[in-house]
Amino acid sequence: MGRCSNDTGFVALNIAVLTVSDTRSLDTDTSGQALVDRLEAAGHQLQARTIVKDDIYQLRAQVSAWIADPQVHVILSTGGTGFSHRDSTPEALQPLFDKQVEGFGELFRSLSFEEIGTSTIQSRAVAGLANGTMIFCLPGSTGACRTGWDRIIAEQLDKRHRPCNFVDMLMRHAQERV
Template structure:
């Protein structure tokens, strides 16, 4: 999609949340991939944390960051599958003001190009909570690359045409 070079780039403050019972900062490759991509694109890493696959813990972190005026976007990685411990979509739904169903649909279409029918096991989703975007991504490095490179890189670029998420940010809290 086209980038309008006559428009200014507006950096977005992005928090990265890895949801895993087993990952640490030393081996959080998906979180590292997101941080590398967002900073290379010119955005600001607002916060980064690793928390366990626990519904109440995830909800609490999403609430705190979505209410923080220094966080515009939350990217989560992990917990979007179908096993019993995968509860990230449920946490997102608990804090959401509005769901963004097109994100998950487009993510699975893009992921299908890479992993075929295995993409049906993903419950990647997106929402607006308060005035903050939340994008819940699977925990694999390939999945976060697909999501960033195929969707988020453009939608979080204020110069992307015909429209992007950044230009809507000032109006997210309107009623």
């Protein structure tokens, strides 16, 4: 497990939200909006939000730009994690990871099983760290985004969560990148 600080004060992170969809607009993007609402309610800052078509190269380009931006601490993506021929979020983003957070997908599917049963095996939710930026890739359903944020991500992006969270590591990387 990573080294954890004893300082337990809240730290607001800058978070970008990416919706992967060929059909949604900002008006119809309930999954992206659920993530925005939750991150803001938690006290974090929305740094950027966009919708990108499910295309490996467009996804990599957008996420690479955010990874290169020292103001973006976390990227939350929704969509493109299933098995249709257009679903390519894991293929697009995993090559960008310096380290993968294997436990994220495992825990997400375990929690999701409680809600949707064996259909959870069709989720390829993944997470990783790239250039000091944490990236969480969630399925496109609003329910999956609520589950991912409420039951995993919110605690891991809250410095007060014990025994460990990602905040100290993200802040160290942010200071190194400036």
